[in-house]
Amino acid sequence: MSDKSVAVVTPVILAGGSGTRLWPLSRKSYPKQFVPLLGEQTLFRSVVARLSGEGEGFAFARPVVLTNATFRFIVAEQLAQEDTDPRAIIIEPSVRNTAPAILAAALHLSASDPEAMMLVAPSDHVVPDAEAFRAAVSQGLAAARSGDLVTFGIQPTRPETGYGYLQVVARPDGSGQPIKLARFMEKPNAARAQEMLASGDxxxxxxxxxxxxxxxIAAFEKHAPDxxxxxxxxxxxxxxxxxxxxxAAEAWDAAPDISIDxxxxxxxxxxxVVPYDSGWSDLGGWDAVWSHAGPDAAGVTVSGEATAIDCSDTLxxxxxxxxxxxxIGLNNIIAVAMNDAVLIADKSRSQDVKLAVEALKEKGAAQAESFPKEHRPWGWYEGLLVGERFQVKRIVVQPGQSLSxxxxxxxxxxxxxxxxTAKxxxxxGVTLLTENQSxxxxxxxKHRMENPGKIPVVFIEVQTGTYLGEDDIVRYEDRYARG
Incomplete structure (x- = not known):
C-alpha cells in the first residue's frame, strides 16, 4: 500500500453455507443468505453493500467471495445487482468449514500483496447500522496492523445459549477500543449463559x-500446518x-473439515477483540426474524399475503x-407458508426447526432440501403441476441469457x-416466438431457448413422457460450462 495512513481492506465474504434453521424459506439448494428475509434486499446483498465505500482511515477494496459451484451464479447475479465487480469469486470444490476457506482467501490475496488487510464476514448476518460497523472496523485497524488477529465481539443483551462467547481480559468501557482476548468459550447452558451476562467480560x-x-498464514504455519x-x-x-x-479439487479435498476458531x-x-454494541444477529431462527422484522404493539409481524386477527407475539x-x-387468535406462533411446504411452530421451539428437516429427509420428501424455485445461471423455473407422465413448469429466462x-x-x-420474445x-430451424405463441x-x-430481448422471457413448459427427471438431458453447447 502506497499510503500507510489509509488502509485498504479487502472484504472476504463467506457465502457457501446452507443452514436449516429457517426452513422452509432457507433450504440446502437456496439458503437464507440469498433470500430477502427482511425487506427487499437479501442478506448477501446487504453485506456486500455494508462492506463497500470508506470508513475512518480505510477504504474497502473489491470483495473476495467464497462459495460453492451450486451457488456461483446466484452470487454473481446478486453482486451485479449491487453494481459490485468482485476481485474474485472462489469456488470451493467441497465443504471444508471456515478455516480452509479463509486461508484460501489469504493465500490468494498474499500472492499479490502479502500485507493485504482482510475483513472476513459471513454472508447471512444482520448488522443494521453500517456506519457503526465501519467505525468498529476503524477501531480494530491499529491492532491488526501491528500483527494481531482481531475478532469482533457482540455486547450480549440476553443469556443466549445459541452462540459461542469471547471472554476478554477487561470489561468493555464503551470506547470500542480493542481488548485482549482471554479465551474462547463454547455455547453455554442457560445457567452459565446467565453468569456470563452478569460478569460483563x-x-x-x-x-x-x-x-x-x-x-x-503465519498462524496456520504455527498452529495448523496440515x-x-x-x-x-x-x-x-x-x-x-x-x-x-x-x-484444485484433489488438494482441497485433503484439507481437514475444521473451523477457524x-x-x-x-x-x-x-x-x-473489538466490542460492538450497535445491533447484530445471525438470524439463527424464526424467533430472530420475528424480532428484527419489527413487531407491532401486539408483538405481531406479517409478511407477504398474510393477515393476523386477534394474534399476539406471532410471525x-x-x-x-x-x-x-x-x-386467528394465535399467541407465540411462527407460521411460514410456501407453495410446497408450511411450517407452524411455537416460537419458543424455533431452534427445533432442524428436526422438521431431519424428519422430512427420513421420509424422502423433496421439501427437506429442494427449493420450489430452482435457480439457474440463465434464470429460474418452478414446478406448477406434476402427474404420472406429465409435468408443467413456469420458466423465466433473463435478458441476453439462454438455455443450453x-x-x-x-x-x-x-x-x-x-x-x-424468445428465440x-x-x-x-430457428423461430422467434412472441406472447401467446407456442x-x-x-x-x-436438439433444442434451445434464448432471450434476445431486454425484458425477461416467461414461458410455460408442458413435458410429457415416460421419465421426467432433470437428469434426462444431453448438453451439446452451454455458455455456462456445465457438463
Whole structure:
C-alpha cells in the first residue's frame, strides 16, 4: 500500500453455507443468505453493500467471495445487482468449514500483496447500522496492523445459549477500543449463559475477523500446518472458469473439515477483540426474524399475503404468490407458508426447526432440501403441476441469457410464451416466438431457448413422457460450462 495512513481492506465474504434453521424459506439448494428475509434486499446483498465505500482511515477494496459451484451464479447475479465487480469469486470444490476457506482467501490475496488487510464476514448476518460497523472496523485497524488477529465481539443483551462467547481480559468501557482476548468459550447452558451476562467480560462470538493475510498464514504455519499443506496447492493450482476461480479439487479435498476458531483462534496468543454494541444477529431462527422484522404493539409481524386477527407475539409469513395466510387468535406462533411446504411452530421451539428437516429427509420428501424455485445461471423455473407422465413448469429466462443446446431421451415438450420474445432453435430451424405463441419439441431433438430481448422471457413448459427427471438431458453447447 502506497499510503500507510489509509488502509485498504479487502472484504472476504463467506457465502457457501446452507443452514436449516429457517426452513422452509432457507433450504440446502437456496439458503437464507440469498433470500430477502427482511425487506427487499437479501442478506448477501446487504453485506456486500455494508462492506463497500470508506470508513475512518480505510477504504474497502473489491470483495473476495467464497462459495460453492451450486451457488456461483446466484452470487454473481446478486453482486451485479449491487453494481459490485468482485476481485474474485472462489469456488470451493467441497465443504471444508471456515478455516480452509479463509486461508484460501489469504493465500490468494498474499500472492499479490502479502500485507493485504482482510475483513472476513459471513454472508447471512444482520448488522443494521453500517456506519457503526465501519467505525468498529476503524477501531480494530491499529491492532491488526501491528500483527494481531482481531475478532469482533457482540455486547450480549440476553443469556443466549445459541452462540459461542469471547471472554476478554477487561470489561468493555464503551470506547470500542480493542481488548485482549482471554479465551474462547463454547455455547453455554442457560445457567452459565446467565453468569456470563452478569460478569460483563463476555461477548458473543460474531465470527467476523480482521487481520493481515501474512499474519493469518503465519498462524496456520504455527498452529495448523496440515490445513496449510492442503490449501496452498489447492490455491496454487486453481483455474479460472467463466470469471470464477476454481480451487484444485484433489488438494482441497485433503484439507481437514475444521473451523477457524478451532484451527487458529483457540490456539493463537496474538488476539484482540473489538466490542460492538450497535445491533447484530445471525438470524439463527424464526424467533430472530420475528424480532428484527419489527413487531407491532401486539408483538405481531406479517409478511407477504398474510393477515393476523386477534394474534399476539406471532410471525405470519407467506412467501408464495397467491398464497393467503390467515391467523386467528394465535399467541407465540411462527407460521411460514410456501407453495410446497408450511411450517407452524411455537416460537419458543424455533431452534427445533432442524428436526422438521431431519424428519422430512427420513421420509424422502423433496421439501427437506429442494427449493420450489430452482435457480439457474440463465434464470429460474418452478414446478406448477406434476402427474404420472406429465409435468408443467413456469420458466423465466433473463435478458441476453439462454438455455443450453440440449436434447432429452424420454420426454417431449410444448413451450407457450406468455411474456417477452424468445428465440427458439429446434433441429436446424430457428423461430422467434412472441406472447401467446407456442412450439413443440419432439423427444430426441436438439433444442434451445434464448432471450434476445431486454425484458425477461416467461414461458410455460408442458413435458410429457415416460421419465421426467432433470437428469434426462444431453448438453451439446452451454455458455455456462456445465457438463
Amino acid at each position: 463476555h461477548l458473543w462470538n460474531a465470527g467476523i475477523f480482521l487481520f493481515a493475510a501474512r499474519d493469518l 490445513v496449510l499443506a492442503a490449501v496452498r496447492p489447492a490455491v496454487d493450482s486453481a483455474e479460472g472458469d467463466l470469471g470464477f476461480l476454481r480451487l 478451532y484451527a487458529i483462534m483457540e490456539r493463537a496468543d496474538n488476539l484482540s 405470519l409469513r407467506s412467501d408464495s404468490e397467491g398464497m393467503e395466510l390467515v391467523g 443446446l440440449q436434447s432429452h431421451f424420454h420426454r417431449s415438450e410444448h413451450w407457450i410464451v406468455v411474456e417477452g 427458439v432453435t429446434i433441429g436446424d 412450439i413443440y419439441v419432439p423427444a430426441g431433438e
